[in-house]
Amino acid sequence: MRVELDRYSLRISGVRKLIRAGSLHYFRLPSPALWRDRLEKMRQAGLNAVELCYPWNYHSETRGDYDFTGIRDVDRLHDMVEEVGLYLIARPGPYIGADIDLGGLPAWILRDPSLVPRCRLRERAAFSLEFMKAMREWFEQVVPRFATRSNLILVQVENEYTVPAPYSGVRLDLWDLLIRWFGNSTLANLARGRSHPDSLFQAGAERGWGQTCLYMRELSRALRELGCEVPIFHNDLSPTRGRQTDVDLMGLDRYPIRRLDRDWRNNRKTFAGFTGDEVSLAAHRPQDAIFYPQLQAGWHDSWGGPGYARVRALLGPESIENVSQAALAERATLWSYSVFCGGTTWGYMGSPDVYTSYDCGAPIAEAGETGARYEAVRRLNEFIDRFEEDLVETERVEPGDRGSWCPEHLVTRQGPRRRFVFLRNTTRRPKRVPTREDTRTELAPWETQIRVYGADGQLEGVSPEPLRWSPPQVGTPPPLPRLERWTFANTSPQLDPAYDDSAWSALSRAQIERGRVDMDSLGVHYGFIWYRGSFHGPLDRLLLDARHCYAVYINRELVAAGDQFQNRWGVGPDGARMRRVSLREVRLNKGRNVIVILVESLGHNKGFVDDGANPRGIVRIDDGASPIHWRFRGGLVRGERGMNPVVAFEGVERTGNQEVVLPHGWTGGPNGVGLYETRFRMEGVDLKQRSLALVFDPGRGKANLYLNGYLIGRYWPERGPQQRFVLPLGVLEADQDNHLAIAVWKRSRRAALGKVRLELI
Template identity: 40%
Template sequence: MKVALSRFFRPRRRDSIDAPAPVAYDQHSLLINGQRIVIRSGAFHYFRLPSPDLWKDRLLKIKRAGYNTVDLYFYWGYHSPARGVYDFTGLRDVDRLLSLCKEVGLYVIARPGPFINAEVDGGGHPAWLLAETDVPLRCLCEGRHVDSPQYLAYAREWYEQIIPRLLPHDNIILFQIENEYFNDDLDPTYMRFLYHLARELGVKCPIIHNDLWKQGCWSDLVDIYGVDDYAVTSLASDWRGNANVMAGLDRLDEVRERYCTKSPLSIFELQGGWFDPWTGIGYEAIRRNLGRENMELVTWTALAQGTTIYSHYMFAGGTNWNHIGAPPVHTSYDYGAPVYEWGGVSDRYQAAKAIAMLVGSFEEVFALSEPCDDVRSDDAGLLYKARRQGDTYLAFLRNLTGQPRSTTLKANGVETGPVVVAPWSMRVVMLNLPCADAHVTAACQVLTAMHLENQHLMVFYGPGRVRWDVPASCRLLRDDVGCSIEGTRLVADYDGKGWKDVVFSAGGHRYRSLFLPNADEAWCVGDYLVVGASYVGESRLKGGITDLPRYEMRVQTAGAKAKTLRVYALGGLNRAEINDEMVHASEDSIAGYLRFEMSAAPEIRLPTLGPWRVQPAGETREGDESAGWRLLPAGESLEMDRLGISRGGAWYRARYSGK
């Protein structure tokens, strides 16, 4: 579904990114064009999605989750089928990939190895190099560093191929050398070679490395040192019940103090799922086992300790087609990630989105906050960490028990109402948060905030109390909640049911608040807030028209109730188009939204596929209808062994009619 909205003004595009000048950093965060940026990144493997036409879809799903960066491995062996031969066309077109990242509005963390792990064959090394058994890969022999001029020559050749293809793209903000590299004697020769080689070939952005062990490996060699953390890797049983499940991640304070005194605390691989081995429980079971709770716990635990660069590995699942996968993993590399292998969004996606949208709305607060002990909790065991930036407080509440817990928080004369934290989950409570001339303290969860001159929109979700303190008396213009006003203080107690608006004016500003039961159907699209869609597709600005195409609603059976869709815009709305046709929409000028009453989605009937054709997995070009395809009689088994394909994979092709 496509919706086009006309506005009375040309908006600033929140979906766009600035072309960075040289990326700066300090102990707090990255600075791009002088602006503090909290990096919310997710990993995507283009080589596990052998359809470039779908790359934009996955990148957009990362963007729609409130993320500003994508983490990209560049797989040496995928681009080099033979010694001295390199392919950057078609499925391997990294220029197209990086251009799509810029188009969607994502910065890039480039990770070209040479070794990448990623559960790919040879850890990313080309097959021809693996066959040269006398060349010690990564300059390692039995765990110790060894000099290998031949390996370094091959690594140089790879960097000389990939780096010139990266340099024209100004949205690359970090460049990683190697991956989780370690040798027993901590000899820096190999890592120093890669660092200087990258600089020699023109890399200007900060160079990073990720330390699996949190032991400071190469922290004195790279510009920004970071770590990896996967809190839950044993998934055959439920991790809930283990009160020490976050123990490894709780060490980030120590990492900062020892290794990050001049650079931001960074997690270059933060758990986004886990891989399933051949004898594993399957990705649906992994996703259920991890749940939303794992995503909330690992991300908030990192942010509570001052992390300002994090990247979820993986964010979008993929497929180990042909011979890409390493022996321990099977064909699917869904990873239990927020975005399914097939492209759908999961509950884990929704949890990641709610966190990233909040952090993205208050980046400076999160980036410049410092640990403090000013916050008091009725339940001291529930308060994990507290941070302060100016007069604003962030209270991180973590419940590692099987029962819901409740507390009231106080800080510097500011008090919340009761705050409830669900079992095995985590959240942040914001106290005395500035919003123009007002200050907001919320016991319910904050999702996002938007501002345009003297107009302000804040979005909250879940039950709880919100308090606004303003410097002048306020006048209520809309009250769906039942607010109370005492002088310059306005208090709303939201019961967590339905969409409700509160609008008031004070001191020349208009404050709009939207309360939602949950954050799952709320989406920031540029300067708009879309509410009621299960996903929002592409957006673009053309003249005075902003298109919001393809609202992808949840599948509904015939006869289901119609769906209400709202689009909030602080600058006003006056026209709407759906599927390029003018449609009726009602405007609420006080609350500041346009409302669509959507028809029920038609019942979806899958077409019949057939006849089937099959061939051993290799690479086929678009439109190749002939070579190697074998027509299967109707009803014949599609099992590879029965078809005589005993190694590798198989391609299957069938046709259908209809839309």
């Protein structure tokens, strides 16, 4: 298959194609059983391509070790893509973004100071031979797996490499202080809302802001040497500044709806950002087609956010109709909906700004169900298929002396045989437009309409009317197992002063004094870390900077707990500070005392502004002159390791086992972590047709949710919003016993687990 391109479109084996792809995060679907279902639904929606990004950290948690088996078997995934009949767009990185830890880079690179991640330092080019060696090893593992695939049409290098102002300003030290003062949400909205003037555009400079850099050229060269023969592209953030020209095809992000605290329908300029993309590209590369590698099909929610039911309602089918038609109005013939399939950010994979669910209001939801937004895409693709031969080769028709038809006239485009007139109503009220025909003369609220005229001037078609969606009726669900009887045990015996921690790693005084006690310095990159120390007599003082969530215990008793999570955006500094732990009411022995500090990382920043190395765990600690002998261990429960842990629960420490019925809570001991466990079997339910979820009633205390050992949920009832957790088929065993464990972290006087129930979606 030969893939060529020009200023209009891709030509595949000599035939022009209008490429409509969707992103599929296979790493958020931890079961190959789910991959084919999502691919088939994408094809049924009228898409003709799938975009796959390959997280380096998902396949290589340890340097030199690579895993492409089981839930990481991308060769099997590629086979499915071919069998379903979709073209493949591959994104091997090395940086992918995707709202995951370090943007997909493996955290082990943070331990080697000779490696400069992404060859970029404070958003400026800083070519790093050591990073390129590591990247080359990764590329040698992943690129040959897709390079020779017969359906491969495009390959992306890197992602959003140049960070334009004002986003770049969030890396400044002043931003750290401002986060503490004003909170991150206010500042994030300020940064998103500001614009940068076109006069800032600088072409051709060999620098971080420039249009060309050695890093990009070396990435492209590596792809060619490893067998990639299709066009290589990059996805830029700004249409005017920092566009990467060391690729065959330039692409552009378009996410017009980023605020979840207001209705986009109240802003008449919501989609105005598309206007001018065609002109801007022509100023850089007039020979390129218009390409949107990330065209908004959803948006991620954050801890404490409104929740995905609200996100889906906020976006509505109108938003995906409008972004698609806005792309066509700018001559786009290639785009990839991001994200088209929701998923589950299982384990400790997420960056700090996302929680477990990554539904995003996507056309295909996290649990696999489809609705109004999916149907809007399917109907629009039927229209595009009908007129594809003209839509792939259009030119803008400039208005005559009389100007546009009417205020709602957006643009007119001429194809080889047909003319396309774009009309847009940017209000909440219907608008009548002066057309020559009686067909569809009224624009619905927030409708973009495309009217198609033949060479004879006759109307040949109109884009679909705005969708009026009624959810299908669902029958009475079958009875599901009731999760009422549980066992409960203390799973943190390390709080006991008599506990033997000799198997833990020692922490030297020199490490503390040099400030090398954070998780990455200790090789514990993800999730939780326990610090355990012993000292004699009084404790002078205790000042602590621990990120993101922590609890301090002395001689079994909870002394302090808190969160250093001021930056919910997950971009830029953390806004953290040293906090004094009050020792006023702590009962200390004259002899030996034991202090235990448990810290949870919510993930590394995604590295958007070179902030992925922000430290996690204990960043600074001041215990005065008290000689404390420290040891440490990773994992909330014993045996938990890595970014995507699968825990063998038979090896987990437990004391004080008892049977309980939910809801269940406790005050006093045990402090630390309490473990609830039960088993259930699913029978008489077709789990290929309906997905299963676990729903929590309100409780108290952060919790990890494990299904058959897989960490498939992180629950934070005090922060929210997630209370329903999808149990992915494949991790969930049909017609077999399933082991369910919930580890509740007691960080206050009382902890509680409310009722938990199964629910079909």
